[in-house]
Amino acid sequence: MIENGPLLERLLEGEFICAVTDEHSFHKLQNEQLVEDLNHFLRPLNRRVAKSEDGAVYFLAYCDLNQQARQQLSQQFNATVQSLLPMLEWMQLVQEAMGRDGALSAGDTIKLQDFESKVVDNQSLIQRLGQLSSDKLFKSTSDKSDMQIKQVFKRIKELGYLYQPHKDRLFYIVTGKVEQLIELVRFIKDEENVPIDEHTPEQEAMF
Amino acid sequence: MSTPNDGKSSAQSNPLFQLGKERLELIGKHADALMQGYLQGHVDETSFSQQALEKLINGRILWRPDEQQPLSLRPNVNELIAGLTQDERKRQINSDVGEHLDLIHTRVQSLQTARQKGDYAASEHHMQLLTERVHDMTGQFGDAIESLWHRLNTEFGFVSSLDDKILEIELAQRQLRRILDGFKIINFDELIQLAGSDGALRKLLVSQLQARISEHSGSLLEVQKRLVLLMARFRHQQERALLVNRMSAFLRQHPNFKVGDYPHRSNVPGVINQAHGISAQGFVALDRPQDSYVLAELARAIPRDLVPESQSEKQTQGFATAVQDLVATEQKQLAKDVEDFFLHVIEHTDPVSGVDYLAEKALSWEAEMWLFQIVAEFEGLPQHNKQSFMLEKDSARKSPFNHLHIIQDVKLGMRFFGGFQAVG
Numbered sequence: 001m002i003e004n005g006p007l008l009e010r011l012l013e014g015e016f017i018c019a020v021t022d023e024h025s026f027h028k029l030q031n032e033q034l035v036e037d038l039n040h041f042l043r044p045l046n047r048r049v050a051k052s053e054d055g056a057v058y059f060l061a062y063c064d065l066n067q068q069a070r071q072q073l074s075q076q077f078n079a080t081v082q083s084l085l086p087m088l089e090w091m092q093l094v095q096e097a098m099g100r101d102g103a104l105s106a107g108d109t110i111k112l113q114d115f116e117s118k119v120v121d122n123q124s125l126i127q128r129l130g131q132l133s134s135d136k137l138f139k140s141t142s143d144k145s146d147m148q149i150k151q152v153f154k155r156i157k158e159l160g161y162l163y164q165p166h167k168d169r170l171f172y173i174v175t176g177k178v179e180q181l182i183e184l185v186r187f188i189k190d191e192e193n194v195p196i197d198e199h200t201p202e203q204e205a206m207f
Numbered sequence: 208m209s210t211p212n213d214g215k216s217s218a219q220s221n222p223l224f225q226l227g228k229e230r231l232e233l234i235g236k237h238a239d240a241l242m243q244g245y246l247q248g249h250v251d252e253t254s255f256s257q258q259a260l261e262k263l264i265n266g267r268i269l270w271r272p273d274e275q276q277p278l279s280l281r282p283n284v285n286e287l288i289a290g291l292t293q294d295e296r297k298r299q300i301n302s303d304v305g306e307h308l309d310l311i312h313t314r315v316q317s318l319q320t321a322r323q324k325g326d327y328a329a330s331e332h333h334m335q336l337l338t339e340r341v342h343d344m345t346g347q348f349g350d351a352i353e354s355l356w357h358r359l360n361t362e363f364g365f366v367s368s369l370d371d372k373i374l375e376i377e378l379a380q381r382q383l384r385r386i387l388d389g390f391k392i393i394n395f396d397e398l399i400q401l402a403g404s405d406g407a408l409r410k411l412l413v414s415q416l417q418a419r420i421s422e423h424s425g426s427l428l429e430v431q432k433r434l435v436l437l438m439a440r441f442r443h444q445q446e447r448a449l450l451v452n453r454m455s456a457f458l459r460q461h462p463n464f465k466v467g468d469y470p471h472r473s474n475v476p477g478v479i480n481q482a483h484g485i486s487a488q489g490f491v492a493l494d495r496p497q498d499s500y501v502l503a504e505l506a507r508a509i510p511r512d513l514v515p516e517s518q519s520e521k522q523t524q525g526f527a528t529a530v531q532d533l534v535a536t537e538q539k540q541l542a543k544d545v546e547d548f549f550l551h552v553i554e555h556t557d558p559v560s561g562v563d564y565l566a567e568k569a570l571s572w573e574a575e576m577w578l579f580q581i582v583a584e585f586e587g588l589p590q591h592n593k594q595s596f597m598l599e600k601d602s603a604r605k606s607p608f609n610h611l612h613i614i615q616d617v618k619l620g621m622r623f624f625g626g627f628q629a630v631g
Contacts, residue, residue, distance in 0.1 A: 012484065012485045013484040013485065013486060014481075014482070014483055014484020014485075015484070045485070046482075047482050050477065050480060050481075052478075053477075053478070059481055059482075060481070060482040061477070061480040061481060061482050062480055062482050065475055065480075069482075070470050070471055070475075071470075072482075072483050073470035073475065073479060073480065073481070074468070074470040074471060076481060076483060077466075077469060077470050077479055081466050084454075084458065085455060085458040085459065088451050088454055088455035088458070089455055091451050092451060092452060092455060095448070095451075101368050101369040101370070101444075101445075101448060102369055102444035102445070102447065102448050103444070103447040103448040103450070103451045105444075105447065180478070182447060182450065182451070183478050184478050184479070185450055185451070185454050186450060187476060187478045187479075188454075188466055189450070189454060191467065191469075191476075192466060192467065194454070194457055195457075196450075196453035196454060196456075196457050
């Protein structure tokens with residue numbers, strides 16, 4: 001078990017483990033026996049190994065939802081919900097700038113330079129980037145696009161949605177945590193009956 | 208050229224031969240301009256001479272679909288190029304089986320009539336056409352399936368947008384269904400009856416055809432599976448993109464949108480249950496004697512400053528920076544020497560004279576500075592440490608006219624019983 005110590009430690013630190021951030025550990029966690037063993041260790045800490053619905057990412061969840069755990073979840077959930085719109089807007093921005101029509105998903109790579117050159121060529125993208133980067137999630141005070149982009153990507157990396165394989169090279173890989181975010185969006189949509197399944201005319205005007 | 212054999216000469220005598228050859232040559236002669244037209248969808252008339260244009264139109268290669276429309280390639284020529292270059296965008300999947308089967312029927316009947324009449328040459332001719340027809344039919348299936356495969360393998364890469372990809376797959380699925388429908392039309396019982404007892408016909412119409420069709424069916428099944436998979440993937444991507452777009456649009460329009468308090472519901476959904484991090488910390492365990500060696504090794508491995516930072520560094524603040532460095536080093540050295548003096552005192556029971564020690568160790572400090580530092584160090588000691596030492600100043604009155612005392616020496620000793628041990 002001692003050889004799984006580092007893995008356990010990373011999980012305990014609240015990290016999300018997916019095929020992008022740590023392929024080796026990710027494959028390890030697909031072994032059900034191991035997960036059971038880990039859960040045995042984690043039980044006294046009121047933790048267990050959980051994964052996203054599609055199995056793209058592993059993380060720790062609470063076993064017993066006592067008051068403290070709920071408070072923690074509440075705090076976290078509120079933070080996530082508050083960052084939801086800027087995150088979604090960022091995803092759209094990347095999608096549009098890079099000319100993709102599928103939403104970003106785990107494993108997609110983004111070269112900062114490519115992204116930047118696409119954005120600065122397009123006035124409306126520059127404007128949207130400016131608005132996005134001044135959001136309180138990113139808190140960029142610069143009025144230069146390249147600084148704004150750097151700040152936005154830095155923050156998203158800190159939030160765990162992007163992984164930077166080389167410290168000095170500016171390219172990022174989307175992590176499995178994005179899948180978890182999409183799942184949350186889907187959940188909120190279903191649970192709150194957000195009326196976005198049908199094309200309402202007012203939305204049509206926006207596209 | 209070699210001497211033409213019978214078959215060749217008979218083919219050359221066919222009036223079609225000359226005409227077809229002329230037309231093919233005509234295409235070859237204007238290959239550049241025609242290919243340009245193929246890619247652009249219409250032909251640039253200025254690139255041809257009036258004469259050539261007339262020839263091409265009369266040769267059924269170019270035509271004008273409408274009075275207002277520019278000249279373009281005839282559909283057959285388009286298809287020919289698409290087929291030759293495997294240009295899947297324009298390649299048509301033509302699997303009209305019914306017509307083929309009808310023709311096969313007629314051909315078999317003509318063949319049998321010819322045989323009954325004993326017209327050997329005619330029956331030979333019909334047999335040849337029949338064989339061609341059957342090969343045409345299976346060949347068309349083969350082409351159609353090959354085209355589907357080709358498109359699958361490039362993952363519909365030539366269409367960029369997801370919507371178009373999905374439309375393309377839908378198109379491919381329709382084509383696939385048409386091929387399958389075509390397979391269904393082929394009724395082997397009927398063909399067996401048609402072939403009757405004729406061995407050659409049976410082989411051509413039944414066993415060969417059956418083998419080819421089952422081969423094609425297997426291939427088609429695989430294509431179908433892959434198409435369904437791709438479709439599912441594209442649909443999934445599309446759904447995600449729509450979800451992201453619509454949700455963000457919704458949130459933008461409803462800035463005061465409140466999400467339910469899921470963490471405090473009795474049933475907390477899994478997607479929300481994410482435990483916060485525990486930062487694991489470890490400390491040196493001094494309660495395990497067996498670890499002491501490892502700990503000592505670790506402690507030794509910790510890099511440290513050679514000269515310990517002392518308070519004296521602070522005292523040098525206010526000097527000019529250039530001098531400051533020098534003074535600081537000297538000050539440090541002085542402090543260190545005094546420290547050694549104190550250690551010396553601790554190790555010896557007798558009180559030690561500062562001036563003697565200075566001489567004994569042959570230190571370069573001025574006596575006055577040295578004594579001052581000792582006194583300063585002593586005064587600077589924490590109260591409880593100070594009590595362990597005793598300092599005696601050996602001073603003399605400088606002049607009878609004032610009360611100025613000059614310290615000539617200090618004696619430092621350990622206090623054990625309320626006074627110098629030696630004295631006590």
